[in-house]
Amino acid sequence: MRPRTQSSLAISSDGERWLLLNASPDLRQQIIASPQLHPRGTGRQSPIAAVVVTNGDVDHLAGLLTLREQQEFTLFGTRSTLVEVAHDGLFAVLNKALVHTKTLALDAATDTGFGIRVTPFAVPGKVPLYLETAHVEIGTETESTIGLEVSDGSKTFFYIPGCAEVTDRLRGRLRGAALLFFDGTTYTDDEMVRLGMSAKTAWRMGHVAMSGPNGSVRRLADLDIARKIYVHINNTNPVLIEDSHERKSVEAAGWDVSFDGMEVKL
DSSP, rough: OOOOOOOEEESSSSSSEEESOOOOTTTHHHHHTTTTGGGBTTHHHHHHHEOSSSOOOOHHHGGGGOOOOOEEEEEEEEHHHHHHHHHOOGGGSTTTEEEEEEEETTTTTTEEESSSSSEEEEOSSSSOOGGGSSSOOOOOOOOEEEEEESSSSSSSEEESSSSSOOHHHHHHHTTTTEEEEEEEESSSHHHHHTTTTTTTOOOTTTTTOOSTSSSSHHHHTTOOSEEEEEESSOOOOOOOOOOOOHHHHHHHHHHHOOTTTOOOOO
16 A cells, blocks of 8 residues: 555646645655755745645644745635634744735635636535534535635636535536546545544544445546546545555546645646
């Protein structure tokens, strides 16, 4: 089984300036393994020009601490997510003179300033684990959990690393897409419960399983999406085992399973 670090995606329209979609806790290791992201010149200036965070989950924010070393970049997120970052004392290490925050509005295209536009849209989800109260709403569509439509003006793809349900509205948005990166956390809804790893189902964690009548494989099967890639895959998911039945089943359904160093060009 090929080892994988936590979910994060680096994209560029010119190969010089890079935009991170989420900043995983493994970002330092990912930068080391990716020459395109290495600092350049005598000033150690990073080619990472911006970061877009799709929610306030720790596994999407922790990598920001790796980018604190007096490097200028822009942090994009919805109002609620940026508030979560601002209110967490740990992220006070981000130099406010160098880290500029810009608020994303749902369903409004935002120009990053270097040839890439991002349009956020609400997907079914929940609040981050550390903000949960006694009553947790699952599947609500608010700015707490977003997907992204990413475009350079001529080519477009979708990035949805966390999603609790594939709704008809989401199906309509994704129909005919050239490329989709989608939440692949678990293969079955009760996967972690059966393995004794957690008392929570995938749904309770805010994720839709791959398999089953309401799983992402079936719900996204008839939308004429040219390429579909699973990301954000939990280490309990058997699709990570190359010769497993589960891996063969998702590949037969037209899905790729992402891996460290995977490169995709549109």
